[in-house]
Amino acid sequence: MPTQTNPASAPDFEQLDRADIVHGFATLHAQATNDVVVIQSADGMRVTDNRGREFLDGGGGLWCMNVGYGRQAIADVAAAQMAKLPYFHSFGLFSNEPLIRLADRLLKLAPPGMTRAIFCSSGSEANDTQIKVVRRYNNLLGRPEKKKFIARLSSYHGSTVAAASLSGLPMMHEKFDLPIPGIVHTLSTDYHRRPASIGPPEQFTQYLVDNLTQLIEREGPHTIAAFIAEPITGTGGVLVPPPGYFREVKRVLDHYDILLIADEVITGFGRTGAWFASPALELKPDLMSIAKGLTSGYFPMSGCLLSAKVADVLYADQSSHAMFAHGFTWSGHPVGAAIANANLDIMEREDLPGNAAHVGAYLIERLRERFTGHPLVGEIRGKGLLIGIELDADPTTRKPFAQYPKVSGLLSKACFDERLLVRGGHDRTIAALAPPLMATKTDADEIVARLGRAIDRVSAEVKAAGLAA
Numbered sequence: 101m102p103t104q105t106n107p108a109s110a111p112d113f114e115q116l117d118r119a120d121i122v123h124g125f126a127t128l129h130a131q132a133t134n135d136v137v138v139i140q141s142a143d144g145m146r147v148t149d150n151r152g153r154e155f156l157d158g159g160g161g162l163w164c165m166n167v168g169y170g171r172q173a174i175a176d177v178a179a180a181q182m183a184k185l186p187y188f189h190s191f192g193l194f195s196n197e198p199l200i201r202l203a204d205r206l207l208k209l210a211p212p213g214m215t216r217a218i219f220c221s222s223g224s225e226a227n228d229t230q231i232k233v234v235r236r237y238n239n240l241l242g243r244p245e246k247k248k249f250i251a252r253l254s255s256y257h258g259s260t261v262a263a264a265s266l267s268g269l270p271m272m273h274e275k276f277d278l279p280i281p282g283i284v285h286t287l288s289t290d291y292h293r294r295p296a297s298i299g300p301p302e303q304f305t306q307y308l309v310d311n312l313t314q315l316i317e318r319e320g321p322h323t324i325a326a327f328i329a330e331p332i333t334g335t336g337g338v339l340v341p342p343p344g345y346f347r348e349v350k351r352v353l354d355h356y357d358i359l360l361i362a363d364e365v366i367t368g369f370g371r372t373g374a375w376f377a378s379p380a381l382e383l384k385p386d387l388m389s390i391a392k393g394l395t396s397g398y399f400p401m402s403g404c405l406l407s408a409k410v411a412d413v414l415y416a417d418q419s420s421h422a423m424f425a426h427g428f429t430w431s432g433h434p435v436g437a438a439i440a441n442a443n444l445d446i447m448e449r450e451d452l453p454g455n456a457a458h459v460g461a462y463l464i465e466r467l468r469e470r471f472t473g474h475p476l477v478g479e480i481r482g483k484g485l486l487i488g489i490e491l492d493a494d495p496t497t498r499k500p501f502a503q504y505p506k507v508s509g510l511l512s513k514a515c516f517d518e519r520l521l522v523r524g525g526h527d528r529t530i531a532a533l534a535p536p537l538m539a540t541k542t543d544a545d546e547i548v549a550r551l552g553r554a555i556d557r558v559s560a561e562v563k564a565a566g567l568a569a
């Protein structure tokens with residue numbers, strides 16, 4: 101809704117934003133009246149808004165700012181590539197040098213077995229692409245009925261029609277007429293909210309695998325094409341799988357000839373203390389989705405990595421309709437590829453995966469020290485610099501808040517007032533941390549101090565409002 105502005109004075113950006121822009125993942129009626137935070141600059145671990153408020157970015161933007169803000173080397177590479185070749189497409193036989201270098205390097209960095217890369221611009225596009233790749237794979241194998249996808253509750257795979265359908269968060273489906281047909285959901289690895297009958301984590305693994313097997317049998321194994329999972333669920337609450345989970349899932353999938361897609365959009369590129377999270381979790385993917393840390397958010401770029409098992413079938417297609425009719429205007433963008441290469445150079449040079457492992461372990465330890473016996477903190481979990489601090493109405497019984505949206509609102513406000521940005525939850529109250537991977541122990545101490553004050557304040561507010569009852 102355009103508003104009148106006085107050209108002689110600086111525009112009221114907040115007012116203009118409220119009037120003009122539809123923000124995702126906000127309630128639109130609130131967004132149209134609430135304060136807008138106009139971020140203006142950033143450096144290292146911190147971002148600053150147009151009122152001069154500086155925030156410690158504990159969420160790494162949207163879990164994507166891996167090398168930290170203000171990397172001049174990336175800006176220089178981007179400027180040089182803009183000047184030399186600002187754009188060309190990668191359809192047909194066209195390519196560009198930064199892209200070729202990037203693909204070569206990614207296939208060497210990725211878990212064993214990945215042989216081809218498809219490039220896109222977002223994690224959602226990558227997951228949509230996976231669906232098309234898998235459909236084509238089974239069509240070429242003469243199995244037109246093997247088309248369904250199994251995804252998991254609490255998962256987040258993106259916002260496009262297909263990726264939102266894969267996602268297992270109700271808000272992604274409600275009022276959007278999703279999921280699309282052919283997508284079914286199985287249980288998440290939410291040990292904290294496990295049924296009362298479940299004991300040790302190994303029993304939980306068996307419970308989840310039995311559930312998956314029953315779902316496959318119910319749907320008909322000949323109809324199931326692929327299973328998609330985040331190695332560690334991010335947006336859905338930083339859910340770490342119980343021991344042996346992916347090994348056992350893979351055994352079931354292999355038995356039924358079902359492909360395994362690892363959505364490493366958050367977990368890739370050092371976030372969990374290794375280049376990718378899959379190997380340490382015994383997750384052996386047939387396909388992988390990557391985005392976010394690929395460029396540390398400096399450019400929208402994503403990709404799908406294909407194992408030989410899948411790629412060989414696609415490449416063997418000699419039919420007259422063999423055209424792989426898929427791609428986007430920005431697929432394989434030369435500036436994006438140059439930025440990704442510069443980003444990976446920094447990660448390698450500074451061993452950011454190693455730093456994430458080291459500082460992440462320290463941060464988890466400090467958080468556990470700070471919150472031991474805290475009246476609201478139910479669980480602290482994570483790996484590397486991907487950490488969730490979940491709040492419960494009663495941590496001793498793991499009882500969740502009946503009014504969790506209200507408590508989540510209090511938590512997000514308290515963190516904001518402490519000038520600490522964290523990621524929130526959608527069906528629970530959680531402070532999720534995914535800070536830049538160059539974080540130091542001093543940064544970790546600062547996060548603990550600010551989060552500690554914020555959660556203490558929420559505790560007092562919850563008590564005063566009777567929200568733990």
Ligand SMILES: Cc1ncc(COP(=O)(O)O)c(C=O)c1O
Binds near residue numbers: 221227259363366391
């Ligand atoms: C695991 C996962 N997959 C896919 C996506 C979608 O990525 P994008 O927002 O770039 O479309 C996200 C975004 O948060 C994600 O966390």
